[in-house]
Amino acid sequence: MAEQKLTGIYFCDTGNGHAKDIDINEIKTYLQTLREVVSVWEPKELDLTNFEETKKKLENLKIERMIIAGQTPGVFKAFFARALNANGKNGEEVVLASFKEHLVVNTQQAKTILTCAFYGVSFTLAAMPEETEVHPDTLVIGGGIAGIQASLEIADAGQKVYLLEKTGTIGGHMAMFDKTFPTLDCAACILTPKMVEVGQHANIEMLTYSEVKSVSGGPGNYKVKVLKKARRVNVNTCIGCGTCAEKCPGRASSEFDAGTTMRKAIYIPFAQAVPNKYLIDEDACLYVKKGKCSACVKVCPVPDCINLDEKDAEIEITVGNIIVSTGFKPFDAKRAEQFGYGRFPNVVTSLELERLINAGGPTSGEITFRSKDKFGNWVFTADSESPKSVAIVHCVGSRDEHYNKYCSTVCCMYSLKLAHLVKEKLPETEVHEYYIDMRAFGKGYEEFYNRIKDEGINVVRGSTVKVEEEDGKLLVKSQDIHGLKLLKQHVDMVVLAVGLEPREETKDLSQILGVSTTEDGWFKELSSVTDPVNTNVGGVAVAGVCHGPKDIPDTVAQASAAASRVIQSIIQGKIKKSVKDMRFEEVAAKAKQQS
Amino acid sequence: MTTRVDPGFMKKVKGLGDQNMEMCFNCSKCTAICPMDTNLLPRSLFRYALLGMTDKIKAEQESIYSCLLCKLCEESCPRGVKIADNVRLLRSYLNRDVFNI
Numbered sequence: 250m251a252e253q254k255l256t257g258i259y260f261c262d263t264g265n266g267h268a269k270d271i272d273i274n275e276i277k278t279y280l281q282t283l284r285e286v287v288s289v290w291e292p293k294e295l296d297l298t299n300f301e302e303t304k305k306k307l308e309n310l311k312i313e314r315m316i317i318a319g320q321t322p323g324v325f326k327a328f329f330a331r332a333l334n335a336n337g338k339n340g341e342e343v344v345l346a347s348f349k350e351h352l353v354v355n356t357q358q359a360k361t362i363l364t365c366a367f368y369g370v371s372f373t374l375a376a377m378p379e380e381t382e383v384h385p386d387t388l389v390i391g392g393g394i395a396g397i398q399a400s401l402e403i404a405d406a407g408q409k410v411y412l413l414e415k416t417g418t419i420g421g422h423m424a425m426f427d428k429t430f431p432t433l434d435c436a437a438c439i440l441t442p443k444m445v446e447v448g449q450h451a452n453i454e455m456l457t458y459s460e461v462k463s464v465s466g467g468p469g470n471y472k473v474k475v476l477k478k479a480r481r482v483n484v485n486t487c488i489g490c491g492t493c494a495e496k497c498p499g500r501a502s503s504e505f506d507a508g509t510t511m512r513k514a515i516y517i518p519f520a521q522a523v524p525n526k527y528l529i530d531e532d533a534c535l536y537v538k539k540g541k542c543s544a545c546v547k548v549c550p551v552p553d554c555i556n557l558d559e560k561d562a563e564i565e566i567t568v569g570n571i572i573v574s575t576g577f578k579p580f581d582a583k584r585a586e587q588f589g590y591g592r593f594p595n596v597v598t599s600l601e602l603e604r605l606i607n608a609g610g611p612t613s614g615e616i617t618f619r620s621k622d623k624f625g626n627w628v629f630t631a632d633s634e635s636p637k638s639v640a641i642v643h644c645v646g647s648r649d650e651h652y653n654k655y656c657s658t659v660c661c662m663y664s665l666k667l668a669h670l671v672k673e674k675l676p677e678t679e680v681h682e683y684y685i686d687m688r689a690f691g692k693g694y695e696e697f698y699n700r701i702k703d704e705g706i707n708v709v710r711g712s713t714v715k716v717e718e719e720d721g722k723l724l725v726k727s728q729d730i731h732g733l734k735l736l737k738q739h740v741d742m743v744v745l746a747v748g749l750e751p752r753e754e755t756k757d758l759s760q761i762l763g764v765s766t767t768e769d770g771w772f773k774e775l776s777s778v779t780d781p782v783n784t785n786v787g788g789v790a791v792a793g794v795c796h797g798p799k800d801i802p803d804t805v806a807q808a809s810a811a812a813s814r815v816i817q818s819i820i821q822g823k824i825k826k827s828v829k830d831m832r833f834e835e836v837a838a839k840a841k842q843q844s
Numbered sequence: 845m846t847t848r849v850d851p852g853f854m855k856k857v858k859g860l861g862d863q864n865m866e867m868c869f870n871c872s873k874c875t876a877i878c879p880m881d882t883n884l885l886p887r888s889l890f891r892y893a894l895l896g897m898t899d900k901i902k903a904e905q906e907s908i909y910s911c912l913l914c915k916l917c918e919e920s921c922p923r924g925v926k927i928a929d930n931v932r933l934l935r936s937y938l939n940r941d942v943f944n945i
């Protein structure tokens with residue numbers, strides 16, 4: 250500090266008052282240890298309706314500078330400026346310490362902000378974590394559209410990326426869709442070329458069927474142990490002919506087809522999978538479980554391609570940055586028992602309907618009823634009948650205190666999309682859609698909503714409370730809020746617009762990486778307002794739905810932003826350490842030093 | 845017909861009992877499950893109360909008294925609205941301000 254000015258401090262409690270974890274007394278005691286601070290007032294100690302009295306108090310204490318702290322300190326700026334002016338001091342000497350702006354929630358943070366205000370140093374400068382050297386390689390965890398986008402951007406900038414994916418292929422949920430809202434673009438036409446590009450990119454090393462085991466080191470230099478699960482099929486030599494699967498007796502429900510059909514124990518997740526190679530599901534393979542079969546090995550035309558005894562392997566990689574893009578899992582519709590999923594065969598989830606509509610799906614694009622196969626599994630086949638009426642129920646598992654309180658943001662729009670696609674495939678079929686509020690928030694979305702309403706789809710404002718079975722049909726109970734009518738609609742098929750949930754592994758991954766999560770379990774960004782991609786851990790960014798529900802356009806935008814942070818740090822050769830590791834004393838010392 | 849609203853209505857009934865009508869986000873699950881099969885119970889009544897449409901509340905006395913307080917609706921409510929308590933509050937209002945008991 251160039252000159253030392255006698256300072257008064259005022260705590261306002263406007264806005265939401267002080268957060269419950271802010272201990273004003275502790276802060277006061279601390280502030281009084283600063284030599285130039287002559288008084289610290291709370292609202293009850295200073296009557297701001299009485300200008301003369303306050304001005305006198307400032308005058309008596311010879312105050313030359315005021316710091317106003319709290320949620321919205323700006324409100325009082327003019328008042329104190331006038332008081333200082335009236336005392337012949339400089340009215341410019343009013344400093345704001347805004348808790349709201351800096352997302353202050355506890356005493357330590359409040360003290361830090363006030364210290365920076367006291368030394369006249371900007372918080373963002375004082376709290377700038379130190380920088381350290383950065384390893385130029387990057388790890389992207391999760392190969393959905395978020396991870397694909399981020400990997401391509403970094404790789405195109407000439408830097409090495411490891412793209413680690415848990416399943417046997419990249420692609421994530423987007424690969425399962427037929428069309429995407431609001432443009433009704435063919436999902437595969439956008440995604441497949443990107444997947445192929447990832448597979449062929451010289452700067453991208455894919456680690457599919459792999460998991461992060463542990464992470465050590467720090468920002469700029471992480472050592473990551475990766476568990477490479479045994480595929481039991483050699484990715485380099487397998488020609489993807491599928492002869493093995495034809496003979497394989499092991500069966501499991503297909504993840505890619507959202508359980509609408511069965512696949513073999515040796516399988517390729519879907520036709521456009523990248524890598525386009527087979528793998529063995531050890532939980533379904535009779536050799537792994539009982540040591541009994543080896544049919545695949547016998548018929549495979551490539552020598553030594555299948556190794557039924559292959560073991561999991563572990564490798565270690567070193568990276569400077571990590572992007573987490575692990576996506577979501579759909580809400581388990583069985584939890585909302587009132588809708589009968591699992592009890593009534595033709596109550597289906599939105600994801601199942603996506604697969605039915607898709608030409609590459611279990612029914613080659615026919616929307617049909619669920620039926621039992623010869624092994625007794627419930628599946629969909631093209632030769633089953635089609636529904637004459639369909640109801641789509643919004644907000645399943647979302648905006649509900651029994652499940653998740655948040656809005657999943659994409660299900661209003663994908664429901665409209667599905668309604669359109671059902672109508673397109675089955676023009677004679679009635680489609681009813683029941684919603685609470687229509688969240689058509691994005692670019693072109695309201696227009697899309699209006700278009701759907703014009704297509705003869707019965708879009709009803711009013712939530713569905715229950716689905717029952719009556720006379721061989723499904724009975725959907727709702728109220729039409731606008732028409733004030735109680736509705737008991739008989740339909741052939743009910744589609745549940747299930748919400749998005751954090752995946753179970755998010756907890757483990759957040760512990761391995763040290764990244765905080767929100768109460769709902771999504772990864773937490775550094776600042777929801779100004780920094781939506783970095784996290785509290787230096788060199789770890791988030792992208793896509795693992796950070797909270799969002800649609801594909803927003804996912805892609807965030808992935809590009811995360812990639813640009815990584816590229817920025819590589820170009821500079823430096824990366825910031827973790828904000829979470831900075832202590833109050835450190836910031837305070839830096840503020841003092843910089844003043 | 846014009847509808848009159850009384851913005852002070854919720855304040856006036858505040859002392860009559862516990863209520864949390866403002867938690868209601870107007871989804872209508874409660875009305876759809878209610879065994880009384882009326883269009884008014886209970887969602888619409890809460891709208892009238894929150895807006896202070898006292899004429900409507902008086903006109904719908906019958907609905908207000910027909911509620912069985914069975915709480916079937918509460919089980920379905922996604923917002924934890926204490927529906928039975930809220931209906932009781934409207935009854936207390938009618939008792940006090942309309943029937944003067």
Ligand SMILES: Cc1cc2nc3c(=O)[nH]c(=O)nc-3n(C[C@H](O)[C@H](O)[C@H](O)COP(=O)(O)OP(=O)(O)OC[C@H]3O[C@@H](n4cnc5c(N)ncnc54)[C@H](O)[C@@H]3O)c2cc1C
Nearest residue numbers: 391393394395415421422429430575576577793794800801
């Ligand atoms: C039924 C339905 C329809 C939809 N329709 C549309 C639409 O039309 N338009 C639109 O814009 N949006 C739509 N969405 C939303 C869309 O699905 C998401 O915005 C998008 O998939 C998010 O991509 P992501 O990469 O973040 O996550 P995901 O697609 O979930 O990908 C995550 C990837 O990470 C992998 N992974 C997970 N955990 C780990 C781990 N621990 N280690 C390694 N890998 C891991 C997963 O296997 C997966 O490959 C729809 C959603 C649903 C449910």
Ligand code: SF4
Nearest residue numbers: 487488490491493549
């Ligand atoms: S038979 Fe052999 S080469 Fe052909 S898909 Fe199966 S594992 Fe690959």
Ligand code: SF4
Nearest residue numbers: 497499534535542545
């Ligand atoms: S060994 Fe396993 S994967 Fe191969 S054919 Fe038999 S069950 Fe299928």
Ligand code: SF4
Nearest residue numbers: 644647656657660661
């Ligand atoms: S996006 Fe629509 S359907 Fe999905 S939770 Fe939000 S309001 Fe409900």
Ligand code: SF4
Nearest residue numbers: 868869871872874921
């Ligand atoms: S179910 Fe609850 S939130 Fe929905 S309208 Fe009824 S009281 Fe309101």
Ligand code: SF4
Nearest residue numbers: 878911912914915917
């Ligand atoms: S408590 Fe009243 S409003 Fe609720 S379901 Fe029972 S009768 Fe209907």
